[in-house]
Structures are given as C-alpha cells and as structure tokens.
Amino acid sequence: MQRGRRKKTTGEKYFVLIAIVFYAAIYNSAPVDAIKAVNFSTDIFFDVILLVLAGICLGGLVKASLPEDFVSSHLGPDVGRRAYLNSVLVAAILPGEAYVRIPLFEAFLTKGAGIGPFTSLSTARPVIVNFPQGMAFLGLPVAIIQVFSTVFGALTAGLFAGILQSKFEIVKPDSRPPRQKDRKKYNNRKREG
Amino acid sequence: MMDAAETGIIIIVAALYVALSYKEPKKAKEALNYSYNMGLDVFILFTSGIAIVGAMMVLVPENIVISTLGRETGLWGILIGVAIGSMLPAGGYIRLPVVLALLTLGAGVGTVVAILATRSLLYLPQSIGFFGARVEAILTPSFLLSGFSAGLFAHFIAGIFL
Numbered sequence: 315m316q317r318g319r320r321k322k323t324t325g326e327k328y329f330v331l332i333a334i335v336f337y338a339a340i341y342n343s344a345p346v347d348a349i350k351a352v353n354f355s356t357d358i359f360f361d362v363i364l365l366v367l368a369g370i371c372l373g374g375l376v377k378a379s380l381p382e383d384f385v386s387s388h389l390g391p392d393v394g395r396r397a398y399l400n401s402v403l404v405a406a407i408l409p410g411e412a413y414v415r416i417p418l419f420e421a422f423l424t425k426g427a428g429i430g431p432f433t434s435l436s437t438a439r440p441v442i443v444n445f446p447q448g449m450a451f452l453g454l455p456v457a458i459i460q461v462f463s464t465v466f467g468a469l470t471a472g473l474f475a476g477i478l479q480s481k482f483e484i485v486k487p488d489s490r491p492p493r494q495k496d497r498k499k500y501n502n503r504k505r506e507g
Numbered sequence: 508m509m510d511a512a513e514t515g516i517i518i519i520v521a522a523l524y525v526a527l528s529y530k531e532p533k534k535a536k537e538a539l540n541y542s543y544n545m546g547l548d549v550f551i552l553f554t555s556g557i558a559i560v561g562a563m564m565v566l567v568p569e570n571i572v573i574s575t576l577g578r579e580t581g582l583w584g585i586l587i588g589v590a591i592g593s594m595l596p597a598g599g600y601i602r603l604p605v606v607l608a609l610l611t612l613g614a615g616v617g618t619v620v621a622i623l624a625t626r627s628l629l630y631l632p633q634s635i636g637f638f639g640a641r642v643e644a645i646l647t648p649s650f651l652l653s654g655f656s657a658g659l660f661a662h663f664i665a666g667i668f669l
Contacts, residue, residue, distance in 0.1 A: 329596055333555035336562040347565045355561030358607065359554070365513055366553065366600075367546070368520045374542030375523055378534050409545070420637045429645055436646060437626060437653040444599045446516045451603040452610065452619075454512050455669055459661050460620050467624045467657025471649035478645055485641045 365450035373409030373443045380408075397431035398476075402468045405438035406461075429485055430476025438468035549600045556604035563608040578615035578665075585658035588618035592625030592654050599623075616669065617662025625654025 341348040388400045419436050427435075441448070441461045448457035479485060528535035576584045595602055606619045628647065635643045 329559075329601055330551060330555045333558040333562070336559060336566070340562060340565060351558075351561035351565045353561070354564045355557045358560055358604070359557050362557075364517060368517045370546050370549070371520050371524065371538075371542045373545055374538040374540070375520070375527065377541045378538035379527065423638060423642065429642070432642075433646055433649045437650055439599070439624065439626075446513075446520070447599050447603055449513060449516065451607045456610070456616055456619070456665075459616060459664050459668075460623060462664065463620045463657040463661035464624045466660045467653035467655075470656040471653035474652050475645045475649045478648075484645055485639075 362447070362450035365446040369444055369446035369450075372446065373440070376407055376409050376443055397428065398434050398469055398472050401431040401435035401472065402438045402465050405435050405468065406440060406442040406465070409440055409443045428476065429479040430472045432472075433475035434468045434472030437471040439464055441465070549598070552598060553600040553604075556601045560604045560608040563605070564611065567608070567612060569612050572609060573613035576609060576614035576618045578617075578662075580615065580618070581662070582659075584615050584618040585621045585655060585662060588621030588658050589625045589651055589654040592622040593628045593651065595622070596627055596629055615662065616665035617658045620661035621654045621658025624657035626650040 337348060337351065340351055388397075388404055419432065423432055441464050445457060445461065448460055452460060524535060524538070527538065574580070576587060578584075580587075592602070595605065602623055606614075606622055609622070610616075610619055628650070631643065631647070634646065638646065
C-alpha cells in the first residue's frame with residue numbers, strides 16, 4: 315500500500331480551476347448570487363466536515379491494520395467463485411480511489427487473478443470506509459441504497475468481464491502485465507518485437 | 508445538528524482508535540499518520556467540490572435537473588448519470604458534493620448512484636499503462652455496465668422504499 319502523499323491528477327486540477335471560474339463568472343454577472351453561493355457552500359461544509367474527518371480516520375485505520383497478504387489470500391486463484399464476492403468486499407474496505415488503487419490492483423493481476431474478480435475489485439468503490447462521507451452528503455437512506463447498488467454493480471461488471479473473457483479470450487496469458495521487477499525485461503522484449 | 512446515526516459513527520471511529528492505541532500504540536500512530544496525509548491530499552478537492560455545489564445551487568435551474576435527471580426520467584436519466592460519472596474525476600470528495608447538489612435540485616436516486624458507481628474514464632491512460640490495453644478493453648465496458656446496473660438497482664430500491 316502506498317504511504318505518503320500522491321500527486322494531483324490533471325482531472326483534479328481542472329476541477330479546482332472550474333470552481334474558481336464558476337465563482338468569477340457568478341461574481342461578474344451577479345455579486346449577490348456569488349455571496350449566496352458562498353453561504354450555501356459554508357453551510358454544507360460545516361454540516362459534513364465532522365463525518366468527512368471520521369471517514370478519513372476510518373480509512374487510515376484500515377490502511378494501518380490490514381495485513382500485507384490480505385488481498386492475495388482472499389482473492390487468489392484458489393478461492394474460486396467466492397472470489398467475486400470477496401473482491402467486492404475487499405474493494406469496499408480498502409481506502410483510496412482509483413489513482414491509489416490502480417498500482418495496488420496491478421500486483422493482484424500479476425499474481426494470476428481471474429479477469430472477472432479483478433474487474434469486480436477495480437469497479438467497486440470503498441463504500442464501507444467512505445460510508446460516513448456518504449451519509450454526510452446523501453443522508454442515511456440513500457447512503458445505504460448506494461452501498462448495496464455499488465456492490466450489485468461491481469458483481470455484475472465482474473460477471474460480465476468473466477463471460478467476455480471466457481467467450482473471446484481477450485486477455486491472453488502472455489499479455490498480462492508483468493510483475494514490477496520484470497517490467498524492464500518485458501519492455502525490452504516488447505521493443506525488440 | 509447531527510442525528511443519532513451520525514454521532515454514532517463518530518463515536519465508533521473514536522472507540523476504534525482508542526482500542527487500537529491501547530492494544531498497539533504504534534499502529535494507532537501509523538493510522539493517524541495515514542489519515543493526516545489523506546486529509547491533506549483531499550482538502551483542496553473537498554473544499555472546491557463544496558464550492559462548486561454552492562455555485563451549482565445558484566446557477567443550475569431546478570426544472571432542468573428535474574426534467575433531465577429526475578426520478579421520472581428512468582433509464583435515460585441513469586444513462587446520463589453514467590456519462591457524467593465517467594467524465595468526473597474519481598474520488599468521493601469530488602463526486603459526493605456534486606451529487607448532493609443534484610439531489611437537492613431534484614435528481615433521481617438511480618441517477619446519482621449511477622454517477623457515484625461509474626468509474627472515471629479520466630484514468631484510462633494510467634490504467635492502460637498498468638494493466639495493458641487488452642485488460643482495459645474488458646475493464647472499460649465493465650465500468651460503464653457497473654454504473655448502469657448500480658443505477659438501475661438503486662432506482663428500483665428507491666422506488667420501493669423511499
């Protein structure tokens with residue numbers, strides 16, 4: 315798991331820029347509306363901040379106490395069909411979003427995981443560790459619906475990917491990404507054709 | 508004011524930290540460090556997300572949201588939700604504020620869940636770099652299907668319980 319801080323992706327920088335442009339545009343056309351917007355935002359900020367902090371602390375707790383081999387032992391190829399459900403549950407308790415998870419999931423793929431469970435794993439969001447945030451923003455009923463729907467969606471995606479792979483064998487065994495330590499050799503071989 | 512469930516969650520998290528620091532003080536410190544770093548990472552995104560909510564409340568007319576993303580739009584609204592979700596950067600700190608604004612303006616539960624459940628396609632280059640193009644060829648349609656089926660599921664559940 316990654317320790318320390320990550321770089322902001324381009325999409326996120328644009329998001330900050332969009333916020334600034336929005337406010338500049340509103341202030342330019344109607345300063346009263348800009349003040350209204352700031353008031354809305356401040357109210358929401360104070361409404362949700364405690365639960366957001368609780369969610370962040372829960373994420374840190376899971377990250378620190380999860381055993382190193384947890385992912386591989388619950389999602390390995392020997393687990394069978396249960397791997398689909400396990401992968402969704404693991405994704406639900408692993409903190410961090412796509413940018414943090416992609417390198418982590420790569421390790422799982424290189425260890426020979428099935429494409430179906432791997433897809434479920436990469437599709438599901440951290441709905442359990444982010445539950446406090448979900449509750450803060452969506453309210454309890456919608457937050458609960460969101461958890462079950464996300465699990466359902468991730469399972470569907472995993473099964474779909476599994477069927478796609480078994481019918482068309484899109485990912486051939488030799489086209490899987492190599493382990494990090496073999497990446498240099500793999501890239502050289504690819505370059506040499 | 509926070510309700511009982513919200514207070515309960517905060518108490519549970521605090522109790523978990525107290526239990527961990529009693530049992531393994533080193534791990535508790537590590538967990539706090541992780542949380543601190545995560546907090547710093549997301550703070551700017553979180554505040555700009557909330558700032559956009561305020562701006563959306565003022566700028567976006569309620570009737571447009573209801574007519575394009577409202578509960579009655581059904582499948583169409585969910586499909587638009589999937590499209591929005593695939594274009595938004597990942598991370599609850601961005602998506603949740605946007606979704607809060609849409610919910611407040613009258614969007615349907617299925618649509619907002621579709622937005623939350625669809626994985627961002629902005630990370631496609633990074634994902635291809637790590638997994639390879641063939642794996643990504645399976646992942647991308649699966650992500651879209653996941654958002655759509657989650658949205659549909661939420662639409663039906665919300666229809667029954669909300």
